[in-house]
Amino acid sequence: MHKRILLMTIAALLVCWAPVGMADDGGGFVTGTATAGAHISDSTDNPVRVGEYVNLEDFEDVMADMVLDLFGGTPNTLYTVGLTYRDNSTKSIDFNLWTKNYISADFGYDSFIHNMDHDYLQNMQAKEASVDADGNFVPGGKQIYHTDNDPMGRYFIQYEKFHGNVKVDLPFMEGGQVYGGYGEQTRSGFKQTMTIDHCAFCHVESNAQRIDQRTETWTAGIKGTVGKASVQYEYTSRDYYDHTGAPERRWLNASHPVNGGSEEEFASRDIFEDVTLPYGQSADSEKDVHNVAMKVDLDRAGTLKGSYTHTKSTNDFTNIEGKVDAFSAGYAVKLNPNWRLTARFLTYEDKVDDYFVDLPNFRAYDTTYGNLDFDWNRISAANRTVTQGDVNLNWKLAKRKHLNFSWRLQVIDRDAMAQNQTNYIFDGINPGNDGATLVPSEPYADKTTINRLKLRYNARLGMKGNYNFTYTYTNVDKPYMNPWAGCEHSLQGTGSAHTGGAAEGRVYYYQRQRYGNGTNMPSQAHQFALRGSYQLSPRTSISAFANYAHDKNDDLNVYEYTRDMFTPGINLWTAPSDRLLFTLGWDNMWVQSNANMCPPFFDG
Amino acid sequence: MDRKITRPVAPLLWLLAVSCVVLLVLPPSSSMADTGNYVGSETCLECHDDIGPAMSRTVHGNLQAYQYPGEATGCESCHGPGGAHAESEDPADIFKPTADNGGAEKCLACHKTGTTMNWGTSTHAENDVACLSCHQIHIGTYGKALLKAPQEQLCESCHQDVKGKFQLPSHHPLKEGFMTCTSCHDVHSGNMQGIAEGEMVRDACLNCHTQYAGPFIFEHSPVEEDCRICHDPHGAVANNLLKQNEPFICLQCHQPHFHTILAGWEGDYSAPPGVVDADPGYEGLSGTSHYDSMKRSMLTKCTQCHASVHGTDLPSQTITGQGRALNR
Numbered sequence: 001m002h003k004r005i006l007l008m009t010i011a012a013l014l015v016c017w018a019p020v021g022m023a024d025d026g027g028g029f030v031t032g033t034a035t036a037g038a039h040i041s042d043s044t045d046n047p048v049r050v051g052e053y054v055n056l057e058d059f060e061d062v063m064a065d066m067v068l069d070l071f072g073g074t075p076n077t078l079y080t081v082g083l084t085y086r087d088n089s090t091k092s093i094d095f096n097l098w099t100k101n102y103i104s105a106d107f108g109y110d111s112f113i114h115n116m117d118h119d120y121l122q123n124m125q126a127k128e129a130s131v132d133a134d135g136n137f138v139p140g141g142k143q144i145y146h147t148d149n150d151p152m153g154r155y156f157i158q159y160e161k162f163h164g165n166v167k168v169d170l171p172f173m174e175g176g177q178v179y180g181g182y183g184e185q186t187r188s189g190f191k192q193t194m195t196i197d198h199c200a201f202c203h204v205e206s207n208a209q210r211i212d213q214r215t216e217t218w219t220a221g222i223k224g225t226v227g228k229a230s231v232q233y234e235y236t237s238r239d240y241y242d243h244t245g246a247p248e249r250r251w252l253n254a255s256h257p258v259n260g261g262s263e264e265e266f267a268s269r270d271i272f273e274d275v276t277l278p279y280g281q282s283a284d285s286e287k288d289v290h291n292v293a294m295k296v297d298l299d300r301a302g303t304l305k306g307s308y309t310h311t312k313s314t315n316d317f318t319n320i321e322g323k324v325d326a327f328s329a330g331y332a333v334k335l336n337p338n339w340r341l342t343a344r345f346l347t348y349e350d351k352v353d354d355y356f357v358d359l360p361n362f363r364a365y366d367t368t369y370g371n372l373d374f375d376w377n378r379i380s381a382a383n384r385t386v387t388q389g390d391v392n393l394n395w396k397l398a399k400r401k402h403l404n405f406s407w408r409l410q411v412i413d414r415d416a417m418a419q420n421q422t423n424y425i426f427d428g429i430n431p432g433n434d435g436a437t438l439v440p441s442e443p444y445a446d447k448t449t450i451n452r453l454k455l456r457y458n459a460r461l462g463m464k465g466n467y468n469f470t471y472t473y474t475n476v477d478k479p480y481m482n483p484w485a486g487c488e489h490s491l492q493g494t495g496s497a498h499t500g501g502a503a504e505g506r507v508y509y510y511q512r513q514r515y516g517n518g519t520n521m522p523s524q525a526h527q528f529a530l531r532g533s534y535q536l537s538p539r540t541s542i543s544a545f546a547n548y549a550h551d552k553n554d555d556l557n558v559y560e561y562t563r564d565m566f567t568p569g570i571n572l573w574t575a576p577s578d579r580l581l582f583t584l585g586w587d588n589m590w591v592q593s594n595a596n597m598c599p600p601f602f603d604g
Numbered sequence: 605m606d607r608k609i610t611r612p613v614a615p616l617l618w619l620l621a622v623s624c625v626v627l628l629v630l631p632p633s634s635s636m637a638d639t640g641n642y643v644g645s646e647t648c649l650e651c652h653d654d655i656g657p658a659m660s661r662t663v664h665g666n667l668q669a670y671q672y673p674g675e676a677t678g679c680e681s682c683h684g685p686g687g688a689h690a691e692s693e694d695p696a697d698i699f700k701p702t703a704d705n706g707g708a709e710k711c712l713a714c715h716k717t718g719t720t721m722n723w724g725t726s727t728h729a730e731n732d733v734a735c736l737s738c739h740q741i742h743i744g745t746y747g748k749a750l751l752k753a754p755q756e757q758l759c760e761s762c763h764q765d766v767k768g769k770f771q772l773p774s775h776h777p778l779k780e781g782f783m784t785c786t787s788c789h790d791v792h793s794g795n796m797q798g799i800a801e802g803e804m805v806r807d808a809c810l811n812c813h814t815q816y817a818g819p820f821i822f823e824h825s826p827v828e829e830d831c832r833i834c835h836d837p838h839g840a841v842a843n844n845l846l847k848q849n850e851p852f853i854c855l856q857c858h859q860p861h862f863h864t865i866l867a868g869w870e871g872d873y874s875a876p877p878g879v880v881d882a883d884p885g886y887e888g889l890s891g892t893s894h895y896d897s898m899k900r901s902m903l904t905k906c907t908q909c910h911a912s913v914h915g916t917d918l919p920s921q922t923i924t925g926q927g928r929a930l931n932r
Contacts, residue, residue, distance in 0.1 A: 029661065049773055049843070053780045073661060084781065092781075098663050112782040117843060123904045125888070126897030127869040139873040142866065144901045145888040159782070171670040175717050185812060196909040196931050198921060200879075201889070202863075202901075204908055215814040223717035225673075230716040240814040251921065252885050257876075270921050279932040282815040283917055295721050303724040315819055318917050322819040324804075328795070330725035342725050346795075350804075352819045362923040374923050381825035392730045402732050418825050421926060441926070458732050480829050486859030511862055520833065520847070520856040531764060545764045561856075569768050587768030589841075593848075595855050600862040 030072035037065040039086070048115045055089050055113050056154060063087050076100045089113045089158055102169040109162050116155040118192055121146040124204045141258035143201045150192070150208040157189045157211055165219075176224035183217040193280035199252040199273050200266070209280055212243040228297045236289040246278035268363045268370065283317035302333025302341075309348075322352040322382060340394040347387045352380035374422045376441040383415035390452075400460040410450040416443030420484050421512045444484075449477040467532030474525040479553060485518025486598035487558055511601050516558040518596065522551035540574040556596075563593035641687030645678030648686055651693070652679075658743045662750065673713050682710050682741070702736060711735045719792045726792055733762075738791075759785045769839035776837060776845075787812075788837070806831050820915035822928045826857070827914050854906045861902040868897035 040062050041047070041054045051059065063086060070081040077099045084092045092110030097103075130140030163183040170176030193209040196202060216239045223232030254273035256266040267273050293307035311324040326348035334340050355378040363370025390408035397403055424436035451474070458468040488510050526549065533543030546568040553561040569587035576582075649656040659665035672681050680686050682701060689698035701710045712723060723729055738758050739750045751758060756778060760767035770778050777783055785791070788808045809831045810817045816827065826833040834853055835845040842849040851860070874890040875881035881889035894900075907913050912930045919927030 052774065053777045053782070071661070078661065078663060078666065098666075100666060100668055110782060112777060112780065114777070119905070119908065121908060123900045124908060125891050125893070126901045127873045127891070127893035128898065129867040129869040129895075137869070139869045139871075139893075141876065142863070143873075143889070143893075144863075144898070145891070147887060169671070171668075174673055175714065177717070185814075187815075194908055194911045196921075197885075202909075203885070213815055215812075217811075225716050230721060232717050232721065238811075238814070240817060242815065246918075250885055269923055271919055271923055271927060272921060277918070277932070279918060280911065281916065281918055281932075283818070283820070285814065285817045287817065293721060295716065295724075297716075305722055305725060313817060313819060315917065318821055320819045320821065330722065332724040332729070342730050344725055348804075355821050357821065357919070357927055359919075359923050359927065374926050376926055378821060378823070378928075380819060380828065381823050382819065382828035394730060394732070404731060406730070416825075417829075421924075456731065480826070480833065482825075482857040485857050514859065516859075518855075518857040518859075520853075529765075531762070533761070543761070543764060547765050567765050567768060569764055571764065585768075587765075587771060589768065589772075593856075595852065597855055598859050599865050600859050602862045602865050 028072070028074045030070060032068065032070040032072075034069075035065070035067040038062050039065050046117075048117055052115055053090075053112055054115070055087050056115055056156070058087050084110075102171065103166065105164070105166045107162075107164045109160070111158065111160040113189075114157045114159060116157065116191060118153055118155055119194070119206070120151070121148055121194075121204055121206055124202075141256075143257070144204070145201060146204045146206070148206045150206065153190065153192065153208045155189070155191050155208070157187050157191065160186045160188075170222075170224060173224040173226065175230065176222075178222045179220070181217075181219040183219075185215045187211055187213040193247055195249060195279040197249070197251050199254040199270065200257050203252075205249055207247050207249070209247050210244045213282065214241045214243065215239070216241075228299075230295045230297075231293070233290075233292045236287075236291075238287040238289075240285045242282045242284060246281035248276050248278050250276045264365055265363070268360075268365055271359060281317070283315050285313065285315050287311065287313045298333075300334075302331060305330045318355070320353045320355060322350065322380070324348055324350045338396040340396075342392040342394075343390070345389040347385070349385045350382050352382045354379055372424055372436065373438065376419075376422050379416040379419060379443045381414070381416050381418070385413045387411045387413075400462075402458045404454070404456040404458065406452075406454045408450070408452040408454075410448075410452075412448040412450075414445055414447070416445055417448075417480060418444045418482055418484065420444065423512050425513075446478045448479055450479075451475045461534065463535075465532065465534035467530075469531075470527070470529040472525070472527040472529075474522070474527075476521070476523045476525075478555065479519060479521040479523050481517050481519035481521060481553075481556070483517055484512075484514040485516055486514055486596065486600070487516030488598075488601055489513040489515060516596065516598060517556040519553060519556065519561060520563070520593065520595075521553065522561070522563070523553040523555045525549065525551040539576065540572070542570070542572050544568075544570040558598075559594075559596035561594065561596075563591065565592075566590045641685035642676055642680050643686045643690050645680070647690050648679040648683075655742050662741075662743070664741060664750075671714070702734075708735045719790060721792075722795070723792045728791060755784045755786065759791075766838050769836065772839035772841055774841070774843050774845050775839035809837070816914040818915050821917045822912075822919065822930060823915045824913055824930060850905045850907060851903055858906075861906075864899055864902040866898040868895050868899070869893045870895050 040060070041051050041058070042060050043050050047054070047056055047059055066083070066085045068081070068083040070079075072079055072081075077097060079098070080094075080096045082092070082094045090112050092108070094106070094108035094110075096106040124144050124146035126144040128140030128142040130138050132138045161184070163181065165179065165181035167177050167179040170178060189211045190208045191211055192206055194204055194206045196204050218237045219234065221232060221234035224230070251273055254263060254267035254270050256262040259265060289309065289311045291307060291309045293305065295303060295305040297303055306329045307327070309324070309326040309328075311322075311326075313322040314320070326346065328344070328346040330342070330344040332340070332342045357376050357378055359374050359376075361370075362372040362374055365371075388408065388410035390406055392404065392406040395403045395405075419441055422441045423439040425439055426436050429437045452472065453474075454470065454472045456468060456470040458466070460466040527547070528549075529545070529547045531543070531545040533541060535541045547566070549563070549565045551561075551563040567587070567589045569585065571583065571585040574582050667677070667681075669677060674681070676685070682699075684699040686698060689695075691697075708723065708729070712720065715723075723735075738752060740752045741750060743750075769775070778785070806827070806829075831837070834847060836847050837845060840846055842853070846853050848856075870893065872890075872892050875886065876889070879886055879889060881887060910930045912918070912932055916930060916932055918932035920929035920931035922929065
């Protein structure tokens, strides 16, 4: 309801304000631009892929395009009004007001549609091949099937955003101002939500899930300057609500797909079975941010700034909390007419609550080979202390010619870049579990150190053009990766057979003895960027760019990751008259990268 | 419910109350007297009459005395004392701020707080971008922020490679007009990542994609690390701004599912004994399979089963998976 009130208020302001400006003969004015047009969207293939933000209900229809921009004022105010209308779900309105009476404000609303794919899951249909006692191929026990409960579904999110901000000057303080704002984003529509039941067979089920989510953001702050110091404090509160609740589905009775449908054996592998449960849930959450910042002007000695930010995030479903404390500092000084130095520093600590995941014992009925404990303590991958700093030197070589050199150092010290799975090693030490020794879930916590060097040359060609060249080299020690991405240790020498007998179940655990690293993050990266633009005539200009990047990671233990990317482009603008503009552009992107793939064991 | 109303509103009301009291107590602003070689804007406009009308339609042309940091007001607050120039009419006798001669310092004399507070240490300032590169002072064409041109055009004039990415099939709705570059970036920021001060990159994403904020019990670690490990926020060929299509983006950090290696039955099959494929939950148990059907099922799109790839609080089904397969 408050959305409508806000909209009506804005509309009333718009209606009232413009005539006031026009009627005022003491200096009032209104200027504006009205644009009217039409558009049509069509496609011979999946319209979602080419019309991501087009209302599909209007596909193939001619739709109006209307834009109105007003800029006006009275002796005591200035204001702008903007209206855009494309269709009922795609429109915007904004209003900005500045007054001589200490107050300024802005309000806005816009909405648009984002179309999403419908996955028909048709690839999810398979039956395993098996061999019978006579050596003939026959249909096996394991199979995959799917159910799309909404086969005709069209999925989209309707985004609606409101914002309103009010600023009040504090005239007793230089630059003094208090301000407050409210923003709201709602997402409504339907999306496809999937989940899997593997109680007996792999059954992927898809449903239409209604979306009714809202994010509210409140902001309040105060700022001003006292002497050489400028200070500001800002508080932000963000709340997220999902009003729909999660969809539910029935997980079936667990039964082994091969071993005669044994229920006990398969049920004891699952946390739940024969139950209706929710899935695709998005938990309500809240976030509070306090930020205080200060800048001191030291005249010729430069500018010094610093800030502190405290953030607390809470998952309202689990009450898990995350806290971030961040300190930043910066210094900029002109060393002499030709040299400028900038230095920045940032450190923050991110800490999310640990969470103990209490699970039933695996195959609890089988006290010889089973009854294994997979409980684990989840240590958040967000936990980290980050310290980074950079120095930038800008050298004015000559008039309109600058050379820039910068160095950045960043150290990311994580509690858990990744966390491995609980495992059992069959070494004969623990007779209670057929010689299986528990290997608990452990975090991988290596520290990442990033060094980045950047050189940039920037020059202007008189008043007609400019060009620049940038080279960046980045060296990363222990970049982010999954340390257990693939490649199991060999069974050779373990004393375990992987077929037949009671030991068959042991093979399951070798899957998680993966040792191969995997990532798409480089340990070394080279980037070259060249850009230039030139004014061919007062009404025609041309610009071009070419970027090349070569990334590689030779720190990985089973392969070397590489990525090469080349992106050139050229653009031409020409304006035969003040009211006519032609643009012609060509952009290209070429990317090549590799990855390692180890086909895994199958546990039987 | 109380929290939702009282917590955010309380400081806002407090600040507004303070400001209202201040407004009531303080006298209205008064004009500043010209001193020294200052001659006042009226003198300037005697010759520069082309600038006056346009300037009067900008915030800069309507400032109150309390909004100036020094004694000078009007034109001379930026251009310095105009006495000598008014006398000689020589352009050399007046300061004309440009991108090359410290024009930013003139702007920052007033714009000391807010988003411009960190301009001195910003990446743009480092790279010779000046206030006047994007803003014009005398004409309020666009009303907001005195931009020389619509924001996207300004940003794209330098960041042409980014402009190219926004033409790719999957992109944020920038060219459609529902976002601007400053929806994510703080162009005046002193932050090394070009986003809001004191925030990590993922916070910029979560401002709109709040449903992925968590913190969740069952995480996908790259979501906590940096959204850009999987997504290119400016645009991509693959759907959902993915840097590569599934499963290739997943296979860079994970090995294929262990069922992938199973050989598929070639031919028709019916529901297993004891199961009727018309029973609720079992529809579809008879069908046709191919040699590669297991591979096609298990190696086409990981998120068909691992749908909660951004994290969840609901455990997945298997005990050995420890609930963290992101299936729910």
